[in-house]
Amino acid sequence: xxxxxxxxxxxxSLTFSSCTxxxxxxxxxxxxxxxxxxxxWVEYGTVGEAGYGFAxxxxxxxxxxxxxHNGMVSLYMKxxxxxxxxxxxxxxxxxQGGYFYTMKRGVFSIEYYESDQQTxxxxxxxxxxxxxxxx
Numbered sequence: 769x770x771x772x773x774x775x776x777x778x779x780x781s782l783t784f785s786s787c788t789x790x791x792x793x794x795x796x797x798x799x800x801x802x803x804x805x806x807x808x809w810v811e812y813g814t815v816g817e818a819g820y821g822f823a824x825x826x827x828x829x830x831x832x833x834x835x836x837h838n839g840m841v842s843l844y845m846k847x848x849x850x851x852x853x854x855x856x857x858x859x860x861x862x863x864q865g866g867y868f869y870t871m872k873r874g875v876f877s878i879e880y881y882e883s884d885q886q887t888x889x890x891x892x893x894x895x896x897x898x899x900x901x902x903x
């Protein structure tokens with residue numbers, strides 16, 4: 769009987785106790801909408817070899833060391849009337865492709881690759897960048 773009572777008390781105390789970490793502070797969120805035109809994409813690699821694709825490097829002074837180490841960055845691309853999150857993968861007959869991004873202080877890069885190493889230069893595309901800059 770003592771074991772049953774002890775087990776019940778232990779279960780109740782575990783149920784009603786929790787470990788929480790208080791996260792304080794504030795952040796500043798900004799949204800930047802921009803178009804990458806077909807002519808902006810730069811070819812990388814060699815056709816027919818792994819790593820062949822297109823990329824664009826954008827000057828983004830909003831990408832600070834503080835954002836990289838303590839904040840958050842999300843990229844979306846316009847698809848019809850909707851926004852879809854990047855990275856995004858899509859599948860065609862015979863290959864798959866996708867948009868990806870990287871960043872460093874002051875520079876935001878978007879890359880586009882197709883798995884068949886025959887990547888076609890992307891058309892103009894509207895993107896939205898959401899940056900959370902902690903104080």
